Amino acid sequence: MNILEKIISRKRLEIGNCRHEKLVGELQNEALRAPAPKPFAKTLRNAPMGLIAEVKHKSPSAGVIRDPFVPAEIASAYASAGAHAVSVLMDAEFFGGGEAHFREVRAAVDLPMLYKEFVVDPWQIWHARLLGASAVLLIAAALPETLLSGLIQEAKLAGLEVLFEVHDAAELEAAKRLEVELIGINNRNLKTFETSLDQTLALLPEVPDGVTLISESGIQSADDVRKLQDAGVHGVLVGEHLLRQKDLASAVKTLMGG
Numbered sequence: 001m002n003i004l005e006k007i008i009s010r011k012r013l014e015i016g017n018c019r020h021e022k023l024v025g026e027l028q029n030e031a032l033r034a035p036a037p038k039p040f041a042k043t044l045r046n047a048p049m050g051l052i053a054e055v056k057h058k059s060p061s062a063g064v065i066r067d068p069f070v071p072a073e074i075a076s077a078y079a080s081a082g083a084h085a086v087s088v089l090m091d092a093e094f095f096g097g098g099e100a101h102f103r104e105v106r107a108a109v110d111l112p113m114l115y116k117e118f119v120v121d122p123w124q125i126w127h128a129r130l131l132g133a134s135a136v137l138l139i140a141a142a143l144p145e146t147l148l149s150g151l152i153q154e155a156k157l158a159g160l161e162v163l164f165e166v167h168d169a170a171e172l173e174a175a176k177r178l179e180v181e182l183i184g185i186n187n188r189n190l191k192t193f194e195t196s197l198d199q200t201l202a203l204l205p206e207v208p209d210g211v212t213l214i215s216e217s218g219i220q221s222a223d224d225v226r227k228l229q230d231a232g233v234h235g236v237l238v239g240e241h242l243l244r245q246k247d248l249a250s251a252v253k254t255l256m257g258g
Contacts, residue, residue, distance in 0.1 A: 050235025057096030081252035090117035140171035
């Protein structure tokens with residue numbers, strides 16, 4: 001069993017418990033009373049190069065990334081430096097995230113937020129809406145296409161955008177069949193955690209016109225950002241590189257070319 005399979009297996013058990021604590025219908029009713037989500041893809045497209053800056057405590061491949069870890073302070077530094085959106089990890093066991101972190105960030109900044117989670121159930125879609133997310137992550141490698149289709153429809157009902165994450169050509173073809181409008185190309189293989197920026201550049205020619213394209217993982221310099229921008233990428237999702245810098249605001253400005 002690879003790391004992604006382990007995470008998904010654990011996530012199904014976790015969300016099963018959540019569904020017993022609060023029914024989907026109850027969560028849905030609460031979520032629909034929450035403020036309308038802020039536009040996500042449009043905000044990124046309105047910038048010369050969009051930045052989704054990530055709040056992440058640890059990962060299976062890197063261990064603890066930032067210590068001390070104060071989500072509100074991290075997000076505030078990102079926002080002050082011009083980040084266009086913030087991604088918050090929701091998985092606790094493998095990434096040290098959770099609802100408390102999301103709420104802290106939501107209270108600290110007014111930016112669109114990505115519910116960065118291994119989504120396996122509609123419960124999580126409505127949870128994201130209730131917490132104030134603008135978009136949810138769906139991972140092509142995590143679920144069968146039929147289940148992904150259902151979750152995309154659930155997100156539409158919730159008024160949320162979907163960042164549909166792919167890693168290879170087969171997953172990109174699934175994204176085309178599902179007619180998603182916001183695609184993230186993960187440069188990290190979630191089965192092996194090997195990372196290469198060339199993954200985005202290799203798949204980019206096959207991305208349909210009109211799709212907002214995000215490159216994720218492995219972005220470490222202004223040169224990387226420029227290379228992706230010149231190739232036609234609309235935004236980047238960056239976490240570990242920024243989080244390892246002492247001055248987060250300065251790191252954002254340097255990464256995005258000042």
